[in-house]
Amino acid sequence: MFGYIKIHKSELKVKEYELYKGLYCSLCKQLGREYGFLGRMTLNYDFTFFLMCSMALKENDVCFSESHCSFNPRKKCFCCERDNADISYTAAISILFSYYKLKDDISDNSFFKKLPALILYPLFRLKYKKAMSKYPDILEELSSGIMRQNAIESKPSVTLDECADPSADVLGKALSYGMGENVKDAAYSFGYCIGRLVYILDAADDFEKDLKHGRFNPFKNERYGDDPTDSMKAVLNITADEAARVFDTLPIKRFRSIIYNVIFYGFEDTINGIFGKKE
Amino acid sequence: MNPYQVLGLQNGADIQSVKKAYKFLATKYDASNFVEGTPEYENAKKRMDEINNAYDQIVENTDDRSYSSGSYSSGYSSFSDIRHMIESGRLDDAQMLLEGVAPGSRNAEWYYLKGMLMKKKGWLEQAHDNFEKAYNMNPGNAEYRSAYENISGGNAGGYRTSRRGGGENRGCLGDCSACDICSSLLCADCCCECMGGDLIPCC
Numbered sequence: 399m400f401g402y403i404k405i406h407k408s409e410l411k412v413k414e415y416e417l418y419k420g421l422y423c424s425l426c427k428q429l430g431r432e433y434g435f436l437g438r439m440t441l442n443y444d445f446t447f448f449l450m451c452s453m454a455l456k457e458n459d460v461c462f463s464e465s466h467c468s469f470n471p472r473k474k475c476f477c478c479e480r481d482n483a484d485i486s487y488t489a490a491i492s493i494l495f496s497y498y499k500l501k502d503d504i505s506d507n508s509f510f511k512k513l514p515a516l517i518l519y520p521l522f523r524l525k526y527k528k529a530m531s532k533y534p535d536i537l538e539e540l541s542s543g544i545m546r547q548n549a550i551e552s553k554p555s556v557t558l559d560e561c562a563d564p565s566a567d568v569l570g571k572a573l574s575y576g577m578g579e580n581v582k583d584a585a586y587s588f589g590y591c592i593g594r595l596v597y598i599l600d601a602a603d604d605f606e607k608d609l610k611h612g613r614f615n616p617f618k619n620e621r622y623g624d625d626p627t628d629s630m631k632a633v634l635n636i637t638a639d640e641a642a643r644v645f646d647t648l649p650i651k652r653f654r655s656i657i658y659n660v661i662f663y664g665f666e667d668t669i670n671g672i673f674g675k676k677e
Numbered sequence: 678m679n680p681y682q683v684l685g686l687q688n689g690a691d692i693q694s695v696k697k698a699y700k701f702l703a704t705k706y707d708a709s710n711f712v713e714g715t716p717e718y719e720n721a722k723k724r725m726d727e728i729n730n731a732y733d734q735i736v737e738n739t740d741d742r743s744y745s746s747g748s749y750s751s752g753y754s755s756f757s758d759i760r761h762m763i764e765s766g767r768l769d770d771a772q773m774l775l776e777g778v779a780p781g782s783r784n785a786e787w788y789y790l791k792g793m794l795m796k797k798k799g800w801l802e803q804a805h806d807n808f809e810k811a812y813n814m815n816p817g818n819a820e821y822r823s824a825y826e827n828i829s830g831g832n833a834g835g836y837r838t839s840r841r842g843g844g845e846n847r848g849c850l851g852d853c854s855a856c857d858i859c860s861s862l863l864c865a866d867c868c869c870e871c872m873g874g875d876l877i878p879c880c
Contacts, residue, residue, distance in 0.1 A: 594801075638837060643836060
């Protein structure tokens, strides 16, 4: 589920790229401060994007200052100030998703493949509990949403829209949490579109693997026939377009051009990457 | 208010241009282009009402009623309450009512509304199927057609590509002005002259 939300670097200005990297560093530091080294391991670009979106829709300003990377002391980076509520919230979300990903790995693979997950699981459970104690209400809700995802996939003859709904809903809720009343609905729709897109990207990417191992995949449906590639492309494009349309109506305060870059260029790269791999 | 002004036309413009202007504005301010609850959405809704009223006024006065059934406003439709619910965001209620309609009496509008509901929910594949059905059942209806074209344009990533071609284009061609072309030609000419040739003979 991770790694599908990327920037298209060559279309970014240097200052935009620096900002984006700054958010990445800030999230990394926050994860380190709150959840230790294990927390840092969950860092990825998807949550950087999530952080960027939630900051972009908030009223309060974001301050950056120069600081040093904890892994490479010679490297300088821009970092947000400590105790930023959005970064702390994103860190908790990141722990939550990684915890469920680990849980998913344990139930899925053969013994040797799931061994690392088995070792990490008890450690992550502690981090998960810590995150839970910080944002109990929303994380509880998101957890039940993730559970709903597993339940829906075991239902017979389920449509793609139904399959994508729980994941999309989870991201919509996660993004709209703590937003002002006037942007809440817009944030939910945007999160919904992004979540849906990521789910479908993941399904399209894993299609062949799932087919081989006899696992569930929403594209394994008579609606799509034997070769669902064209349907995949069509539905991905429809979804990305919808995300772009919603993006146009968002009351964004900052980082507009970076989010624009992800939606209008990054997703295209990802879609092309998935189908390029297959051909 | 003068209905012609609302549509951005001269007084007494002919019915063809009225239809054209109406269609353009109605697509622009279509509720599905906006996110509910934002000021833009409210604004669009208000504009849409104005546009609909203006159009109805003009059509009534010119005695050309053939098009009014294709109007985006659906005052006479059988599902107007459901449509209203969808537009005001009461999706669950609308879905219940829609599902309650007997399969026998599900007409093009039913499928269109179902599509609209699905689109609002973010279930785009089903929205596509329903819009397609509505369009196939009644290809003459401008509303169904534009909804269907809108969503199938997405099949090829149409919205993103067209949006990208516009305002925020920062590609190399986007920054190339007439001045750039001239100065490049002059440079090329200078280079040619150094080598003994000539690109622009007059200078």
